[in-house]
Amino acid sequence: xxxxxxxxxxxxxxxxxxxxxxxxxxxxxxxxxxxxxxxxxxxxxxxxxxxxxxxxxxxxxxxxxxxxxxxxxxxxxxxxxxxxxxxxxxxxxxxxxxxxxxxxxxxxxxxxxxxxxxxxxxxxxxxxxxxxxxxxxxxxxxxxxxxxxxxxxxxxxxxxxxxxxxxxxxxxxxxxxxxxxxxxxxxxxxxxxxxxxxxxxxxxxxxxxxxxxxxxxxxxxxxxxxxxxxxxxxxxxxxxxxxxxxxxxxxxxxxxxxxxxxxxxxxxxxxxxxxxxxxxxxxxxxxxxxxxxxxxxxxxxxxxxxxxxxxxxxxxxxxxxxxxxxxxxxxxxxxxxxxxxxxxxxxxxxxxxxxxxxxxxxxxxxxx
Amino acid sequence: xxxxxxxxxxxxxxxxxxxxxxxxxxxxxxxxxxxxxxxxxxxxxxxxxxxxxxxxxxxxxxxxxxxxxxxxxxxxxx
Numbered sequence: 001x002x003x004x005x006x007x008x009x010x011x012x013x014x015x016x017x018x019x020x021x022x023x024x025x026x027x028x029x030x031x032x033x034x035x036x037x038x039x040x041x042x043x044x045x046x047x048x049x050x051x052x053x054x055x056x057x058x059x060x061x062x063x064x065x066x067x068x069x070x071x072x073x074x075x076x077x078x079x080x081x082x083x084x085x086x087x088x089x090x091x092x093x094x095x096x097x098x099x100x101x102x103x104x105x106x107x108x109x110x111x112x113x114x115x116x117x118x119x120x121x122x123x124x125x126x127x128x129x130x131x132x133x134x135x136x137x138x139x140x141x142x143x144x145x146x147x148x149x150x151x152x153x154x155x156x157x158x159x160x161x162x163x164x165x166x167x168x169x170x171x172x173x174x175x176x177x178x179x180x181x182x183x184x185x186x187x188x189x190x191x192x193x194x195x196x197x198x199x200x201x202x203x204x205x206x207x208x209x210x211x212x213x214x215x216x217x218x219x220x221x222x223x224x225x226x227x228x229x230x231x232x233x234x235x236x237x238x239x240x241x242x243x244x245x246x247x248x249x250x251x252x253x254x255x256x257x258x259x260x261x262x263x264x265x266x267x268x269x270x271x272x273x274x275x276x277x278x279x280x281x282x283x284x285x286x287x288x289x290x291x292x293x294x295x296x297x298x299x300x301x302x303x304x305x306x307x308x309x310x311x312x313x314x315x316x317x318x319x320x321x322x323x324x325x326x327x328x329x330x331x332x333x334x335x336x337x338x339x340x341x342x343x344x345x346x347x348x349x350x351x352x353x354x355x356x357x358x359x360x361x362x363x364x365x366x367x368x
Numbered sequence: 369x370x371x372x373x374x375x376x377x378x379x380x381x382x383x384x385x386x387x388x389x390x391x392x393x394x395x396x397x398x399x400x401x402x403x404x405x406x407x408x409x410x411x412x413x414x415x416x417x418x419x420x421x422x423x424x425x426x427x428x429x430x431x432x433x434x435x436x437x438x439x440x441x442x443x444x445x446x
Contacts, residue, residue, distance in 0.1 A: 012407075077411065080411070082410075082411040144383050144384075144387065145387060147384045147387050147388065148383075148384065149382040149383060149384030149385075150382075151382065152381035152382050152437075153381070211411065213407075214407065214411065214413045216413055219413045223404050226402070226415070227402055227403060227404055227415065229403065229404045231404065232404070232413070285383075285413070285414070286413065290413070297411060362384065362388075
């Protein structure tokens with residue numbers, strides 16, 4: 001394949017990766033927490049906190065990036081006549097799987113997108129998460145090959161498809177016009193954010209680009225393992241390379257496994273947390289970012305999944321399941337990580353995913 | 369460099385239907401392979417079946433016989 005054809009085929013996904021990477025760098029420079037320019041899991045957790053679904057005071061803020069991603073995807077889908085209201089693909093299972101994807105991600109301290117952004121900041125603790133994510137996806141792919149399916153979605157009235165973007169629009173109005181109704185962190189990651197307009201524009205840009213290119217962290221790896229198709233993976237790599245170069249230029253690159261921002265070095269549970277997120281993402285047909293894009297395109301099933309993730313974030317913080325970052329206390333480096341309750345939740349999550357998987361495999365007589 | 373050619377692309381509602389198609393084609397000795405659904409076909413990121421155009425009727429008959437639903441068939445340069 002000549003260079004021109006290669007660029008025509010892969011240019012959009014590469015450009016999307018670069019846009020996401022630049023947006024992440026810009027958001028961090030303008031106030032978002034370090035190595036957290038974008039994190040779908042963290043941002044949905046902040047939204048859950050801002051709405052009072054959990055009471056972890058350090059992680060409460062309506063993140064305009066999430067609103068922007070959904071609305072950007074909706075606008076792009078409408079413009080391309082790809083907005084399709086549909087639903088009905090095992091919504092209850094999607095809610096529960098989304099909940100455990102969130103718990104897995106919060107045990108690791110980041111969604112697959114933040115995992116790449118952490119790697120781009122030189123955070124070597126994220127390697128355990130990457131390996132776990134790969135393992136989880138491989139498990140999911142094995143079951144896809146065996147015929148796993150949550151069932152098809154069916155067309156529904158158009159209004160159903162606009163419901164979730166509508167909820168996002170209401171959140172934006174609350175944030176911009178009625179902030180007194182919301183909770184805001186006064187310290188910690190939730191208190192660190194770029195200006196509202198910048199966050200919203202960055203989210204819109206990522207939403208539009210990701211809708212056009214179908215960027216998906218889980219889908220990229222699934223396609224490699226299942227189809228030997230590397231197109232979506234190029235977006236994943238473009239984000240990593242862009243963030244790495246940007247951090248090197250800005251002097252923010254710190255290649256190390258200690259003292260990384262909002263990260264812990266409890267490697268086993270980083271691995272297992274992201275394995276849970278990876279397996280769940282394959283069952284759901286996409287990573288947390290992709291679920292936002294699909295919800296913006298009118299998928300009621302993806303909307304239910306995102307709601308499951310938001311509830312999962314609340315559960316994670318109300319029951320002390322989320323990971324704690326490594327810290328320095330009185331000059332002593334203290335390894336963070338997850339609590340026994342968090343470990344139990346991850347193990348239980350694997351059992352739940354196994355139950356969902358097994359009950360959605362073709363019956364023997366149907367498979368023959 | 370492989371020349372692009374017009375291929376039959378079958379899209380599905382679920383990944384399971386794509387997998388079932390692969391198995392049926394393998395069992396019946398029909399050429400084709402699983403691919404990521406071309407962007408020109410849909411914004412979904414599912415899996416499709418790519419086959420030579422001449423197999424359209426054979427494939428459609430076989431899938432109907434085995435109750436495998438497609439979400440559409442397309443002719444795409446691949």
